[in-house]
Amino acid sequence: MNLILIGAQGSGKGTQASILIDRLGIRHLSSGDIFRNAVAQGTPLGMELKGYMDRGDLVPDRLTIQLILDLLQAPEYAPGVVLDGFPRTRDQARALDDALPQLQRTIDRAIYLNVPRDVLLDRLSGRYVCIAHQHVFNIKTKPPRVPGVCDIDGSDLIQRSDDTPAVIEKRLQTFFEDTIQVVHYYRAQGKLLELDGNQPIEEVSLHLLYGLGLEPVQA
Numbered sequence: 089m090n091l092i093l094i095g096a097q098g099s100g101k102g103t104q105a106s107i108l109i110d111r112l113g114i115r116h117l118s119s120g121d122i123f124r125n126a127v128a129q130g131t132p133l134g135m136e137l138k139g140y141m142d143r144g145d146l147v148p149d150r151l152t153i154q155l156i157l158d159l160l161q162a163p164e165y166a167p168g169v170v171l172d173g174f175p176r177t178r179d180q181a182r183a184l185d186d187a188l189p190q191l192q193r194t195i196d197r198a199i200y201l202n203v204p205r206d207v208l209l210d211r212l213s214g215r216y217v218c219i220a221h222q223h224v225f226n227i228k229t230k231p232p233r234v235p236g237v238c239d240i241d242g243s244d245l246i247q248r249s250d251d252t253p254a255v256i257e258k259r260l261q262t263f264f265e266d267t268i269q270v271v272h273y274y275r276a277q278g279k280l281l282e283l284d285g286n287q288p289i290e291e292v293s294l295h296l297l298y299g300l301g302l303e304p305v306q307a
């Protein structure tokens with residue numbers, strides 16, 4: 089089963105991805121992993137990628153898709169994949185659809201974790217990390233026992249520079265303007281499974297598994 093997981097930062101996408109890989113025995117492939125793996129391997133494609141990243145240029149879609157195709161040919165991806173973080177635009181979704189038949193694959197379903205923008209903003213702006221080990225807390229959902237202090241090592245909690253309201257707003261804006269087009273793209277193909285992500289994790293994963301035609305508990 090080849091799946092695409094779409095959700096803004098803070099939508100709980102990572103959690104649902106791990107539930108899917110456990111339940112389906114398929115691999116999780118995030119755009120970050122794809123890039124890190126390619127650069128670490130030092131393949132010709134990896135070197136080309138590194139060039140773009142070192143210059144701070146946008147990685148061309150054909151390069152990202154070639155990297156995905158290369159990875160999907162490895163035996164561990166035979167049972168399927170959950171793609172996360174790619175495609176991010178309608179053009180990328182189209183290019184991926186054009187490329188996958190080379191591997192006799194298609195995207196079976198695209199899963200969208202729909203969480204309202206104000207809820208995402210609320211979740212993301214509550215994030216704090218400790219200065220000693222980057223342990224993550226959230227004043228809304230996972231507060232430390234003592235305000236401003238890490239439960240685990242007692243160091244101070246700070247807000248990361250990329251977790252400030254202005255930066256979060258900008259990321260969410262990109263999501264709701266560009267990535268939402270990917271949701272429309274797969275909806276038009278009849279492949280979209282849209283879930284209300286503004287519920288407890290267990291509720292979301294129940295709907296996710298039912299939506300894919302799976303029993304929630306493995307027999």
Ligand SMILES: [Zn+2]
Pocket residue numbers: 218219220221222223238239240241242243
């Ligand atoms: Zn800590």
